[in-house]
Amino acid sequence: xxxxxxxxxxxxxxxxxxxxxxxxxxxxxxxxxxxxxxxxxxxxxxxxxxxxxxxxxxxxxxxxxxxxxxxxxxxxxxxxxxxxxxxxxxxxxxxxxxxxxxxxxxxxxxxxxxxxxxxxxxxxxxxxxxxxxxxxxxxxxxxxxxxxxxxxxxxxxxxxxxxxxxxxxxxxxxxxxxxxxxxxxxxxxxxxxxxxxxxxxxxxxxxxxxxxxxxxxxx
Amino acid sequence: xxxxxxxxxxxxxxxxxxxxxxxxxxxxxxxxxxxxxxxxxxxxxxxxxxxxxxxxxxxxxxxxxxxxxxxxxxxxxxxxxxxxxxxxxxxxxxxxxxxxxxxxxxxxxxxxxxxxxxxxxxxxxxxxxxxxxxxxxxxxxxxxxxxxxxxxxxxxxxxxxxxxxxxxxxxxxxxxxxxxxxxxxxxxxxxxxxxxxxxxxxxxxxxxxxxxxxxxxxxxxxxxxxxxxxxxxxxxxxxxxxxxxxxxxxxxxxxxxxxxxxxxxxxxxxxxxxxxxxxxxxxxxxxxxxxxxxxxxxxxxxxxxxxxxxxxxxxxxxxxxxxxxxxxxxxxxxxxxxxxxxxxxxxxxxxxxxxxxxxxxxxxxxxxxxxxxxxxxxxxxxxxxxxxxxxxxxxxxxxxxxxxxxxxxxxxxxxxxxxxxxxxxxxxxxxxxxxxxxxxxxxxxxxxxxxxxxxxxxxxxxxxxxxxxxxxxxxxxxxxxxxxxxxxxxxxxxxxxxxxxxxxxxxxxxxxxxxxxxxxxxxxxxxxxxxxxxxxxxxxxxxxxxxxxxxxxxxxxxxxxxxxxxxxxxxxxxxxxxxxxxxxxxxxxxxxxxxxxxxxxxxxxxxxxxxxxxxxxxxxx
Numbered sequence: 076x077x078x079x080x081x082x083x084x085x086x087x088x089x090x091x092x093x094x095x096x097x098x099x100x101x102x103x104x105x106x107x108x109x110x111x112x113x114x115x116x117x118x119x120x121x122x123x124x125x126x127x128x129x130x131x132x133x134x135x136x137x138x139x140x141x142x143x144x145x146x147x148x149x150x151x152x153x154x155x156x157x158x159x160x161x162x163x164x165x166x167x168x169x170x171x172x173x174x175x176x177x178x179x180x181x182x183x184x185x186x187x188x189x190x191x192x193x194x195x196x197x198x199x200x201x202x203x204x205x206x207x208x209x210x211x212x213x214x215x216x217x218x219x220x221x222x223x224x225x226x227x228x229x230x231x232x233x234x235x236x237x238x239x240x241x242x243x244x245x246x247x248x249x250x251x252x253x254x255x256x257x258x259x260x261x262x263x264x265x266x267x268x269x270x271x272x273x274x275x276x277x278x279x280x281x282x283x284x285x286x287x288x289x290x291x292x293x294x
Numbered sequence: 295x296x297x298x299x300x301x302x303x304x305x306x307x308x309x310x311x312x313x314x315x316x317x318x319x320x321x322x323x324x325x326x327x328x329x330x331x332x333x334x335x336x337x338x339x340x341x342x343x344x345x346x347x348x349x350x351x352x353x354x355x356x357x358x359x360x361x362x363x364x365x366x367x368x369x370x371x372x373x374x375x376x377x378x379x380x381x382x383x384x385x386x387x388x389x390x391x392x393x394x395x396x397x398x399x400x401x402x403x404x405x406x407x408x409x410x411x412x413x414x415x416x417x418x419x420x421x422x423x424x425x426x427x428x429x430x431x432x433x434x435x436x437x438x439x440x441x442x443x444x445x446x447x448x449x450x451x452x453x454x455x456x457x458x459x460x461x462x463x464x465x466x467x468x469x470x471x472x473x474x475x476x477x478x479x480x481x482x483x484x485x486x487x488x489x490x491x492x493x494x495x496x497x498x499x500x501x502x503x504x505x506x507x508x509x510x511x512x513x514x515x516x517x518x519x520x521x522x523x524x525x526x527x528x529x530x531x532x533x534x535x536x537x538x539x540x541x542x543x544x545x546x547x548x549x550x551x552x553x554x555x556x557x558x559x560x561x562x563x564x565x566x567x568x569x570x571x572x573x574x575x576x577x578x579x580x581x582x583x584x585x586x587x588x589x590x591x592x593x594x595x596x597x598x599x600x601x602x603x604x605x606x607x608x609x610x611x612x613x614x615x616x617x618x619x620x621x622x623x624x625x626x627x628x629x630x631x632x633x634x635x636x637x638x639x640x641x642x643x644x645x646x647x648x649x650x651x652x653x654x655x656x657x658x659x660x661x662x663x664x665x666x667x668x669x670x671x672x673x674x675x676x677x678x679x680x681x682x683x684x685x686x687x688x689x690x691x692x693x694x695x696x697x698x699x700x701x702x703x704x705x706x707x708x709x710x711x712x713x714x715x716x717x718x719x720x721x722x723x724x725x726x727x728x729x730x731x732x733x734x735x736x737x738x739x740x741x742x743x744x745x746x747x748x749x750x751x752x753x754x755x756x757x758x759x760x761x762x763x764x765x766x767x768x769x770x771x772x773x774x775x776x777x778x779x780x781x782x783x784x785x786x787x788x789x790x791x792x793x794x795x796x797x798x799x800x801x802x803x804x805x806x807x808x809x810x811x812x813x814x815x816x817x818x819x820x821x822x823x824x825x826x827x828x829x830x831x832x833x834x835x836x837x838x839x840x841x842x843x844x845x846x847x848x849x850x851x852x853x854x855x856x857x858x859x860x861x862x863x864x865x866x867x868x869x870x871x872x873x874x875x876x877x878x879x880x881x882x883x884x885x886x887x888x889x890x891x892x893x894x895x896x897x898x899x900x901x902x903x904x905x906x907x908x909x910x911x912x913x914x915x
Contacts, residue, residue, distance in 0.1 A: 099660070101892075112461055116297040123427075124461040127403045134877040135662040147427070149540035150456040151626040154649040169657040173649035190660045191707065191875045195868055201656045209653035 091144035092255055093152045097171040098163035099188045100128065100137045103239035107161055108139040110243060110268070111252070114260040115143050125150035134188075136167055143255060155213075159250055163242060164188050166201050172209050178217035180250040181210045182289075184242045185224050207291060220291040221249055227289075229282045236279030240265070244283020249290070258284055296466050300458040301326030303428040304367075304395055304451065305334070306466050307435025311391075312473030314362035315340040317350035319747065320776035321369030322404035323455040324397035328367045329777070338475070342790070343779050346717065346747040347372030348379055351394065355383045355448070358392035359487065360478040363439050367395040370409040371716065375748070377414065384418045384448060385498040386486050387505055389479060391442040391449075393435065394420075398454045400589045401624035408622065410590035415450050415567040419502050421509040422450035422567040423518070424535035428462040434518075434564060441512055447505045452566075454536050454589065456624060510568040518565040521573045523580050529637055530559035530581030532574070532598065534588035537625045538562050541587075544630025551640045569597040578607045585637040586613035589625045612637045661705040666878035667844030667854065667894025670699060670768050672815030674708035675873060675898065676839075677737065677766065679818075680825035690734050692727045696720040696749070698741040698775045699843075700768045707875035710739075717744050721752025725761045735829040737764045742798060743773035743781040750801070756834050757805055764828045764835045768815075769798055770843035778846050785842075802836050809835040816841055816854060818901040844894040855895035856911040861885040864907035870899040 094111065098104030105126045112124040126139040140152045154173045159180040162168030165187050175181055185203060192198035203222070210220050223245055228235040247253050247261060258280075265276050298306070304327045308316065318328040320343060331341045344350035347368040357364035368376065373396050380394070396411045415422035421441060425434040435451055442449040481487070489495050513519065524530070533541060545555045561577050563570060578584065578601060586595040592614040599611060612618050618636045619629060628647035635642035664670050681691045688709075695701050695711030696719065703711035713723055724738035740749045745767055756763055773779040780788055782796040789795055802810050809831055813821040821839060828835040844854075864885035871879050871886070878892035879899055885907065888899075897910035 109461075113297065116463060122297065122462060125456060126459065126461075127455070134660075134665070136660055145543070147539060147542045148462075149536070149543065149626060150460045151540075151624060153627045153647040155647060156627070166656075166658040166660075169653045172653040173651060189880065190658050191663070191871060193658050194871055194881055198658060200658045205656050206653075209656070213649060213653070 090255065091142070092159075092252060093143070093157045094141040094159045094161060094252070095152050095157040095171050095174040096139040096141065096161045097167045098137055099167060100135045102163045102186070102188070103237065104161070104163045105137060105139050107239050107243045108141045110261060110264050111256070112141055113264045113268070114256050117264065118256065118260055120144055120255060121146045121148065123148045123150050136170065138170070159246065159252060161242065161246055163239065165203060165206055168206050169201060169209060172213045175210070175213050175218070177213070177215035179214060180219050180221065180246075181214060182221045182242065182246045182250070183223065184238050185222055186238065219250075221245060221289040222291045223289050227286070229279075231275050231278045236282060237276060240276050240279040241283040244280045245286055245289055248284045248286070249288060295463040297461055298428060298464050299326055299461050300428040300431045300453055302330045303432040303464045304435050304453065304458070305330040306464070307432045308365050308393065308439070309334070309336055309339070310467055310470035311436040311439035312363050312471070313339060313365050313439070314476070315354065315357045316365045316367065317342050317344045317353040318367030318395075319344055319347045319350050319372055320773050320779045321372050321397070322776055323399060323459050324367050324369045324372075324395065324453075325776045325779070326458065327395055329779070343773070343781065345782060347375040351376040352379050355379065355388065355392060358388040358390040358448070360480065361390040361476055362478065363391040363443070365393040365395060368397075369404070369406070370396055370398045370411050371406050372396070373411055373414050375717065377418075380448075381418055382489060384420050385489070385495065385502050387446040387501060388442065388448055389446070389481060390476070391439040393438045393442060394448055394450045396450060396452050397458050398452060398590070400454055403455050408590060410593070411450070411452055412566050412593050413591060415452075416593065419506045420448055420450055420567070421445070421506065421513065421565065422452055423564060424452050424566045425564055426457060426536050426538040428457065428460060429464045430564070431457065432464050432466060437516065437518070441509060444512055445505050445509045447509055449509075452535070454624075457536050457539075506568050510570070513565040513568075514570070514572065519561065519563050519570045519573050521561045521576060522559060523576070524557050524559040526557040527580055527582060528557060529583050529585060529634070530561065530577045531585045531587065531634075532561045532563065532577065532594060534563045534566055534594050537587045537589060537629070540625065540627045540630050544627050544634070547627065547631050547646075548634040548640070548642070551635065551642050553634050553638060553640060563594060566594065571601060574598055574601045575605060578602055578605050582609035583637050584609065584611045585633045586611065587625065587630060587633055588613075590621060592621070610637070662702060663705055663875050663877065664699060664702045665844060666876050666889075666892040667848065667896050668699070669770055669815040669839065669841030669843070669896070670703065671874055671876065672818050672821060672841070672896065672898050673766060673768050673839040674703040674710045676815065676818055676821035676825055677710050677739070678708060679822045680829060681735075683822065683826050684735070684829045686734055691737065692724070692732060692734075693737040693739060694720040694723045694727070696738075696740040696744045698744050698773070699770070700739050700741040700744070703739065707872060716748075718748025718752050721749055721756060721765065724763045724765075725752070725756055725759070728761050728763055735764060736762075737766060737829075739766045739768060741774075742767065742769040742771065742783045745798065746782045746796070753805060753834075753836075757807060760833060762832055762834065764825070764837065766825065766837045766839055767798060769838055769840040772843045772846055774843045774845065778843065798838055802838065807834055807836050809833060810838070811836075812838045812840055814841055815839045816896045816898065818898060844896070848894060853895040853913055855897050855913055857888050857893055857895050857897065857900065858909045858911060859885050859888055860907050860909060863905045865905055867905070869904065870902045870908060873902040874898050
C-alpha cells in the first residue's frame, strides 16, 4: 500500500494497490480478480483489471493484473511492483514471484495441478519449499507469505468450499487489501454476481475471513 | 460509469455513434467487441460473424457505400485477409461511415505475430485512431465515425491486448443521441466504385491522398493529438496509443531521480495516422531532445526523423532507432522511466524494475492441450495410430496443421501436427509437400470454421490438380478457440434467427470428391480404420471427423457417457494418461482417478485401457 506525499517530487500519490494473480485456467483465479475489481469499482475506487487467458480454455497458465486506486493507469504491473501476489497453483506461483514488491504479500493456495509429463514422472515439479525460498528472496524483510493448504478448506454440505472464494477472503483479511475494501464490500458482490450457490460462496467467504493466520513461518 | 472491457467500450461507442451494421470474424483479442454487440442484440442493428475478415470488411463497406454507418472487427491477422479489398475501397472512399476495428497483440498473449497494424494504415492511406484507456476507446470510437463521415474515408481504430481486454470504468452515456433511420442510397458511379482504367485509378489515388490530408486537418481541429510545451526547452516526449496510460506513473518515478515533469514538453498521439506533421514540428522547434514512446515498430519515430531533417533539428532523438528500446513486446512503466533516464542522462538504478528470473525456471512446463472431452483428442490419436498401422514411421509422414484448436495437436502427447501458418494454409502447404516429391502420405488437418474461412480454395486447388492428399476436417461445430462462436456449420438451432446452416458433409461431395468419409472421433477404432484406409488410396481424400465441442455441450448439461474406473483392474500402467493426455485423469494411490467435473465421458481413455479398468456407460438423454 502506498500513500505518501513525497517531499522530493511534489506529487501527492493516490492510495494504490496492485495485485498480480496467477493460476491454471479453470481454477477460478480470474474470478478472484473480477470480484475484487467489481467490489472496488462499486466503491468508487478506480480500477483496471487485465486478465490474460492466452489460448487456455482449461489447464493452461492464466494470469491477471489488477490495479486499484489510480484514475489514469497502465494495465501492466512492472516487476517488483505488485503489493500482493495471489497464486492458486504451486508451480505457476513461481511465474509471479518477480512481480512482487519487496515487503509485499504472497498468497498461495497450495494446489498442485500436475501437467501430464509430471504425472508420468518424466518432468520435475517444484517443491513448496522451492516456491517459499524464491518468494522469501523476492519479498525481503517485511514481506509475508500466506500459504493455504488444500486440506484446510472447510466443508459445506459434504464437499470442500470453492477454493478461490476462500483464498480471496484470506487475502482480504490478512493483507493491506483490507484497508481498501471491507468484507461487506466484497460480500455484496458475491451475493449479486451468481444466482445459484450463494450460500455456499458466502460460507466459503466467511470461513476464509475467520481463518487462522496462514502466514508461513519465515526463517 | 460502468465497468467494462475495452472491447465492450468499442461496442458501446459504435452503438452510440449510430452504427447500423457490424460484421467481424473472431480473433483474440478482438473477439469481445462483436460478441458484446451480439449479446446486446440492439434493435435495428445487424450484427454477424462473417465467414472471414475479407467478407466481413466487404459487408461493412457495402453498407457504408449505401450510406449507413458500419463497422468490421478483426484481430491483426485478419487485416491481412481483408487487405485486398481494403486497399481498393480506400481508393474509392465511402459514402456513409466505416470503422475498421483491429486489435494488435504486442507481447503475443494469443499466439500469432507481433504485427503492428499501424503499418497498414500507412500503406492504405487511411486515418487510424489509437486510444489508450477503455473510456477513451468509447469516446474515440464515436469520433472515428464522425471522422469517417466527414472525410469520406474508412477509419481504423486500433487497440492492443492490454486495453481491449482490460476492464475499467467507462463513462457510457445514459442518454445517447438518437440516430434517425437512414434510407440506403444507391450510387451508380463507376468512377468511384470501380477500378476500370488508369484514369479512374489515378484520380481515385489523388482523391485518397486528399482525403487523408482532410482527415489530418479534422484530427488537428478536434484536438486529438494534444501538445503541451514545457517550461524548459529541453526534453520533449512523444507517446503513442496505449503507452500514454503509463506516463503519469512513470513521471512520478522518474521524478525521484531528478526529472521535472512540468519542464518537459508532451505530445500525446491518439491519431497515429496521418502523421501529425505540424505538431511534431512545433515540438522539435521547442526541444533539444525528443523521447519517443511507442510499442512495436518505430513508425512515429521515423516520421520524427524526417521532420527533424527538414527542420535542421540538431538535437537527440531517443527511441528504438537510437538503441534504447527494442521492437518486441509490450511497453510498461519501466519503458517510460528508462526512456526519460536515457534522454536526460539520469542515474536510475538498472534493477529498479528488474527482479530475478530464477524462480520461473523451476516452474513445471505446462504445454496446452485439448480440453477434457475434446473430440480432436480422438482424431489426433487416430491419425497417429493410422500412420503407424499403415506401415509408416510418424516422422516419415507430414501432417500440416491450421489455426484454431486443431493446432493443439502439435503438443504432447499427440505431437501429430507440424505446421501452423495462417487460416487455411494446411491445405496449400500439404500440396507443396506432395509436389516437392514426398512419396509418403501427406495429411492436412483443419477445423470447421477455418475450413469455411480459407480452407475451401485450397481444397478446390487440390481437386483441380488432383494432388494426392488426405484432408482431415476436425468439425466440432463451433469456432471454439476464440470462445465458441457460431460459424456456418454450427447446428441450425444455434444459428441466429433467420440464418441457415451449411453442412460440410454436403460441401465436400459437391466439389467432386467421392473419397469422403464421416467419422465420430469418440469411436477411436472406426476413426483409425477410416484414416488408415484413406492413407492407402490415391487422389484427394477427405475424412470429416465430426463431434460437437464438449464445452458448449457441457454447458447445456450434455455428456457423452459416464466413465467408471474399476479400481481392482487398474494396474497403474498409465497408458490412458500417456495416450490421451486428458486433464481429467490423474494418478491415484491404487488406480487412476477421473475428475468428474472435468470429464465429459468421451470414453477415449477406456479405448486405450487393456486391463478393463475403465468402463463407459452410455447415458440416456
